[in-house]
Amino acid sequence: MEILVCIKQVPGSNKVEVDPVTGVLKRDGADSKMNPYDLYALEVGLELREQYGGKVSVLTMGPPQAKAVLYEAFAMGADEGALITDRKFGGADVLATSYTLSQGIKKFGKFDLILCGLQTTDGDTAQVGPEVSETLGIPCVCNVSAIGAVKAGGITVMMDMPEDIEEVKVSFPCLLTVQKDIMQPRLPSYKLKKATESRGIQMFTLQDMEDTDEHHYGLNGSPTQVQRIFPPTSDKVQQKLEGTTAEMADQLYRILKKKKFTA
Amino acid sequence: MAKLVVHQDKIDDVQAFIKICPFGAMVEKDGKVxxxxxCRMCRLCVKKGPKGAMEYVEDEKKPTVDKSKWRGIAVYVDHVEGRIHPVTYELLGKARELAEKISQPVYALFLGSEITKEAEELQHYGVDKVFVCDKEELKDFKIETxxxxFEHFVKMVHPAAILVGATPVGRQLAPRCAARFRTGLTADCTVLDIHENSDLVQIRPAFGGNIMAEILTPNHRPQMATVRYKVMDAPKRSSDKSGEIVTFDVSTEELGSxxxxxxxTKKEKEKSIEMADVLVVAGRGLKKKEDIALLQELADELGGEVACTRPMVESGWFDAKHQIGLSGRTVRPKLIITCGVSGAIQFVAGMNNSDTIVAINTDPKASIFKTANYAIVGDLYEVIPKLLSDIREGKGENA
Structure with missing residues (x-):
């Protein structure tokens, strides 16, 4: 079985602040890591390979230093890696990112199963997986909480829905986004790390893609445009309620009502 | 093709200039930037750098979408077997507000099986048209079907914007459809507004919530946005019906999957303090074990759970799985009401990321008040019964 896991390098911490005077993002330097949700997707890929055979490839998109996450995946057991990188891909929103990934996937190979983490910790949209599947024209199942058997050209999985768990069978090729805790991700192995540290990876730039029209990528290929960024209006109120006990209780009731905790 | 062009001659201090970039995308090579x-094209280097050092070059405008052909604000009706998720009503309220600003209609899109009767309920929430596709094939949620x-609806109606609840269904369906129309989708908007030209102003937290971003989809239609439950205000249900129900059909062949x-399998309702949206916490201010019932009443009225501090577990009043703090569970509910809790550091570390923190304690010096958003210096045995009666009275009025 040919398995692809899409992974992303994310900032090591979410502690970003906007300077209220200049409007400039203040960000803690170079600290970055693999998106934690992607570890679960990778683990699913590796376990399926162990059970059914085949190959696990990993793909990421970002600046050249993002290839660090590919080597992290190699140290966990992934077989092959590719990095999609080009300045022209910068400023991509969900649609342009998904399109770029789809183009990269087509370039990378033919896959039966594409695995993604449920969401990233920096963008938090959970939208890239489903958009990639649409762009590739394959089915997808999101919020997968458990993996069943692979047979007859498809895979059985559990989809976590608001009120129930649905057992669904989906035919290959398909894309799954998996939930946290679906499986316990293994630790990277020192032996594998040593053995793979000089492994080559493929690099895809705009020129390598089937579609080389730069209007479809990066900022130019993004329908959504960020108009401005600003610090959130501080909702961290610190208010001491005054009055008699009954009056304070009434005030609290109005606050809870306003915040929709009660009718 | 929009791009950034560096003008080296305008840069005096290369190091200072490359530091402007929050993403470290500018590097010095042989003294040149x-x-x-x-690069994420945030263009801060253009704004903050020396004048003219970085130039943003836009090419001639692409042909623009004819916005007059896309009219109306549509809401996707989120439901499980016809039971409409309340986020739908909240979105209808917002859609009505936006639509009135630009004098356009409000639509609802209802897909499912045996739902035509439930569709009538939507008519009590100020819609102009409810589009219903009632097919056996739509019984279970399947993404392709x-x-x-959804695609048929968009091609038939041409709405300017579509709002979708950020539920497990909405979060799969909205991106799938946005990609199909190659249009923009903004997840988890917290504020929505609209310009006269029907451009939807979408505001959402970015980078883990420390920054807000204002986002437009200026050249694509339909515009799509998802919104979480309990972010917008639900309108009051009107006793009169309005609008009309329009049914549409999609051929069975097209609905393949x-x-x-x-x-x-129905999920068992799991109760754990980490999962609860609302927590009422018992501290040492509680006089006897039987009084937990009072806090339980409050938790029940607010749809939440009761939790506790470590001394409560040590005294045997609670099971350890209800304990908040470093030696217990870390919680992040939308609302936490601490009752007679002093606020030891170990406790606070397990709950200080809660959205709204209310503290009730008789001791004005209790350290919990440093963490609380709303501080009540008072006796929980007086405050909570009064609060309970207010809540019950309020519910009575609305019933």
């Missing part, structure tokens, strides 16, 4: 693939029906639903 170069841009790398880390639902996306196809590569996904088969084999079995559906």
């Amino acid at each position: 170069e841009l790398t693939a880390a 639902y996306a196809t029906a 590569h996904v088969d639903v084999l079995r559906v």
